[in-house]
Amino acid sequence: MAKSFKVVIVTPDKTAYEGDAISATIPGMAGYIGVWANHAPLVGAVAPGMVGLKIDEAGSEKYFSVGTGFVEISDNVVNLMTDTCEIGEEIDVVRAEEALERARQRLVSMETELDRERARLAVSRAQARINAEKHTH
Amino acid sequence: MAGAGVKVLNTRIRSVKSTQQITKAMKMVAAAKLARSQGKMLAARPYSQKLTELMTELAGKAEIAHPLFDVRPVKSRLYLVITSDKGLCGSYNMNVLKLAQKTVDASIAEGIETQVYAVGRKVAEFFGKRGYTVFDKHTDFGGEANSERGNLVGNTAVGAFVDATFDEVRVVYASFISTMTQQPVDQALLPIAPDAMSSGETEEDEKDSNLEYIWEPSQEEMFATLLPLYLKNRVFMTLSEAFTSEHAARMTSMSAATENAGEMIDALTLQRNRERQATITSELLDIVGGANAL
Numbered sequence: 001m002a003k004s005f006k007v008v009i010v011t012p013d014k015t016a017y018e019g020d021a022i023s024a025t026i027p028g029m030a031g032y033i034g035v036w037a038n039h040a041p042l043v044g045a046v047a048p049g050m051v052g053l054k055i056d057e058a059g060s061e062k063y064f065s066v067g068t069g070f071v072e073i074s075d076n077v078v079n080l081m082t083d084t085c086e087i088g089e090e091i092d093v094v095r096a097e098e099a100l101e102r103a104r105q106r107l108v109s110m111e112t113e114l115d116r117e118r119a120r121l122a123v124s125r126a127q128a129r130i131n132a133e134k135h136t137h
Numbered sequence: 138m139a140g141a142g143v144k145v146l147n148t149r150i151r152s153v154k155s156t157q158q159i160t161k162a163m164k165m166v167a168a169a170k171l172a173r174s175q176g177k178m179l180a181a182r183p184y185s186q187k188l189t190e191l192m193t194e195l196a197g198k199a200e201i202a203h204p205l206f207d208v209r210p211v212k213s214r215l216y217l218v219i220t221s222d223k224g225l226c227g228s229y230n231m232n233v234l235k236l237a238q239k240t241v242d243a244s245i246a247e248g249i250e251t252q253v254y255a256v257g258r259k260v261a262e263f264f265g266k267r268g269y270t271v272f273d274k275h276t277d278f279g280g281e282a283n284s285e286r287g288n289l290v291g292n293t294a295v296g297a298f299v300d301a302t303f304d305e306v307r308v309v310y311a312s313f314i315s316t317m318t319q320q321p322v323d324q325a326l327l328p329i330a331p332d333a334m335s336s337g338e339t340e341e342d343e344k345d346s347n348l349e350y351i352w353e354p355s356q357e358e359m360f361a362t363l364l365p366l367y368l369k370n371r372v373f374m375t376l377s378e379a380f381t382s383e384h385a386a387r388m389t390s391m392s393a394a395t396e397n398a399g400e401m402i403d404a405l406t407l408q409r410n411r412e413r414q415a416t417i418t419s420e421l422l423d424i425v426g427g428a429n430a431l
Contacts, residue, residue, distance in 0.1 A: 008187075010183045012181050012370065041351065042350060070188075
């Protein structure tokens with residue numbers, strides 16, 4: 001049986017998730033980070049995206065959409081700090097798709113680089129929420 | 138005539154009773170807000186703690202060079218003062234303002250150009266009236282902290298610090314000790330003192346540390362993003378603590394006011410009953426006297 005490790009996801013409002021997992025995928029700034037038990041100590045920046053957790057051998061999984069933040073991995077504990085976190089089951093896909101559409105339009109219409117960067121972030125957030133929801137079902 | 142006294146007393150009792158109703162309602166509202174605010178504060182703590190832990194870890198290891206660490210000779214200073222927008226919360230505002238005025242005056246006496254950054258209507262009014270320079274103010278927070286407001290205040294403070302408008306930013310607010318006690322404190326906010334986070338870890342300690350982290354991206358980049366986040370979170374936690382204190386102060390003072398109103402009503406009722414009795418007795422005497430005369 002695969003070894004499990006502890007995962008804690010905290011946001012400024014609450015502790016969004018605390019539990020064990022046997023593997024995790026985390027959206028890093030430079031690409032997805034895959035985590036299994038006994039991972040080397042790591043500190044990474046987290047980009048808006050989808051976090052996937054494999055809970056047990058039977059294949060039960062959990063998906064979250066997270067915002068920007070940080071992850072710290074040491075001693076088989078994954079600490080994820082992020083500004084927002086939503087669990088897949090609670091995401092309203094219709095609203096997320098609307099938000100994605102709006103963000104895409106903004107991306108095209110915005111003038112300054114800063115605004116475009118914001119719109120890009122909004123697109124990836126909305127995309128992450130849709131992905132998290134889709135994987136859950 | 139004694140009858141008029143009874144009437145006056147009745148009016149007083151009614152007016153005290155309606156005041157009591159107001160203070161009672163305010164106490165209950167404050168209690169509900171306190172519970173919510175305190176819950177939020179506790180819920181925000183794990184995030185803040187983890188962030189501080191990570192910062193401590195980083196501060197000991199990374200080469201520190203960041204605008205927010207920039208210690209300059211202090212020629213100008215900004216005081217972020219946090220109070221409530223509304224009164225009726227006992228000595229809460231006055232305690233904070235007294236400390237704020239004392240520290241601001243001391244700072245001006247040192248020959249440092251000092252300005253006030255007001256959060257809460259009471260600060261803006263207090264310092265505005267007394268001829269201090271108010272740098273900026275927020276008077277619509279209504280005793281509720283959220284991360285947006287934390288970011289807003291944090292960004293303003295960071296902006297003024299980074300573009301060298303101010304060489305130092307300090308914060309004066311009421312820290313929450315318990316529901317009964319709130320302590321006004323004066324703390325440094327910017328520049329961030331590295332030793333406030335790390336316990337003075339040096340290069341040698343780094344080698345001894347058994348955890349060598351992989352950094353993704355590099356430590357410098359990480360630091361650049363983590364620091365503003367850390368600062369904003371600190372501002373947010375400060376706001377949420379100040380507002381929790383406000384609700385606690387309002388609850389205790391309104392609870393005391395309700396009790397006092399109750400005592401006043403008791404005393405007034407006693408007095409009214411006495412006077413009424415006196416009137417009846419004297420009227421009875423009149424009647425008896427009149428009957429005897431016939």
